[in-house]
Amino acid sequence: MNLSRRHFLVLMPAAAIAWKAVLAGTPEQAENYKLSEHWWGMLIDVPKCIGCGNCVRACAAENDVPEGYFRTWVERYHVSDENMTNPEVISPDGGKEGFPVVKEDEKKYFFVPKMCNHCADSPCTQVCPVGATFVAPDGVVLIDQTYCLGCAYCVQACPYGCRYIHPEKKVADKCTLCYHRITKGLTTACCESCPTGARQLVDLKNPKDPIHEFLKTHSVQVLKPQMATGAKAFYYELDGSVR
Amino acid sequence: MSVLKDARHLFRFAGLFVLAFITFLAIRHYVVPPSFGQYGHYRGNAISDIAARPIKFAGHQACETCHTDVLDAKSKGKHAHVNCEACHGPLARHAEDPASVTPVKPDTAVLCARCHTATAAKPKGFPQVDPADHSNGVACETCHQPHSPAISGSNAPSAGGAK
Numbered sequence: 001m002n003l004s005r006r007h008f009l010v011l012m013p014a015a016a017i018a019w020k021a022v023l024a025g026t027p028e029q030a031e032n033y034k035l036s037e038h039w040w041g042m043l044i045d046v047p048k049c050i051g052c053g054n055c056v057r058a059c060a061a062e063n064d065v066p067e068g069y070f071r072t073w074v075e076r077y078h079v080s081d082e083n084m085t086n087p088e089v090i091s092p093d094g095g096k097e098g099f100p101v102v103k104e105d106e107k108k109y110f111f112v113p114k115m116c117n118h119c120a121d122s123p124c125t126q127v128c129p130v131g132a133t134f135v136a137p138d139g140v141v142l143i144d145q146t147y148c149l150g151c152a153y154c155v156q157a158c159p160y161g162c163r164y165i166h167p168e169k170k171v172a173d174k175c176t177l178c179y180h181r182i183t184k185g186l187t188t189a190c191c192e193s194c195p196t197g198a199r200q201l202v203d204l205k206n207p208k209d210p211i212h213e214f215l216k217t218h219s220v221q222v223l224k225p226q227m228a229t230g231a232k233a234f235y236y237e238l239d240g241s242v243r
Numbered sequence: 244m245s246v247l248k249d250a251r252h253l254f255r256f257a258g259l260f261v262l263a264f265i266t267f268l269a270i271r272h273y274v275v276p277p278s279f280g281q282y283g284h285y286r287g288n289a290i291s292d293i294a295a296r297p298i299k300f301a302g303h304q305a306c307e308t309c310h311t312d313v314l315d316a317k318s319k320g321k322h323a324h325v326n327c328e329a330c331h332g333p334l335a336r337h338a339e340d341p342a343s344v345t346p347v348k349p350d351t352a353v354l355c356a357r358c359h360t361a362t363a364a365k366p367k368g369f370p371q372v373d374p375a376d377h378s379n380g381v382a383c384e385t386c387h388q389p390h391s392p393a394i395s396g397s398n399a400p401s402a403g404g405a406k
Contacts, residue, residue, distance in 0.1 A: 050365050052358045061333045062299045101362045109364035134285040144289035180296035189300050193329040
């Protein structure tokens with residue numbers, strides 16, 4: 001083969017590009033789990049929540065969430081008739097050990113579990129400067145902690161306050177929708193431990209999932225719909241005072 | 244030909260650019276993970292890395308393969324839809340190695356009260372009691388079997404007892 005130096009230099013970049021395409025190769029995934037066949041979300045049945053804090057404890061145990069930080073938490077609302085836009089909200093230690101006992105009064109009380117909404121158009125992934133956080137092809141918002149710089153842009157960008165900087169790892173951390181569980185066919189730790197079924201993992205791409213019938217026949221809301229985040233945590237019977 | 248000869252210094256310069264480009268590609272090849280860009284502007288293998296984390300909650304399906312007696316008792320009662328680990332805690336290690344990892348029995352005084360202590364904030368239809376008033380310090384499981392809590396037969400309280 002008679003290859004001049006000039007031709008060699010021209011061919012090298014082309015060969016490098018081709019080699020990269022070869023290296024990218026096929027994805028390594030859990031067996032029988034196909035990314036393209038799922039679109040995960042969560043249904044939260046507000047009137048069923050009793051504020052026991054089981055979900056918060058289960059999440060912390062399953063995901064080694066550091067003390068004082070929360071991937072999911074429960075808020076207690078106390079809303080008066082006249083001042084609906086100014087609810088009194090408490091979440092002592094994220095509701096981990098439940099809530100103080102209260103007596104009936106003229107205002108209404110209810111609990112609202114909060115967590116990452118796994119937005120389809122998530123503001124948090126859009127601001128990441130290094131491509132460390134992303135919406136996976138199955139709709140779960142994840143963080144590549146080996147890539148994260150810990151700049152906390154995403155922590156500021158999340159309108160729901162669902163992210164934090166891990167105090168030891170110094171990188172962003174958040175709810176993974178128990179990705180290590182749902183890809184194995186299990187439900188999330190919070191759903192598994194909720195005693196009243198107030199939380200339900202849903203797969204919007206699964207035609208047999210009862211969520212489709214539920215969404216069709218019930219009035220369901222997402223948090224901060226005006227922000228057009230494409231949130232996939234669906235709240236049933238959510239009070240207008242919840243922010 | 245003479246034009247090419249005169250432009251030789253330009254070709255040398257272009258050659259330098261090509262070299263720099265190749266160096267850039269070579270460095271890029273080593274610093275950018277192979278799976279970056281596979282699905283989008285992120286490392287594709289991060290997905291499988293996260294999916295590979297170990298589980299702590301075995302899931303009720305795992306419990307039910309062995310504890311069929313409890314499943315039967317539970318299926319008839321009010322707690323039919325409460326999963327095992329909601330009360331017993333994360334037990335994936337027990338499910339993997341039942342002999343050496345044995346679960347600790349939960350303390351009903353804490354456990355039952357978490358859900359059933361009466362407070363105005365809970366949904367009205369949910370069964371709630373004031374623990375002090377309800378049992379006068381008698382442990383919950385004296386009357387209620389946690390797996391099927393309705394009081395029946397010999398466990399039934401005398402008239403005027405707990406509601």
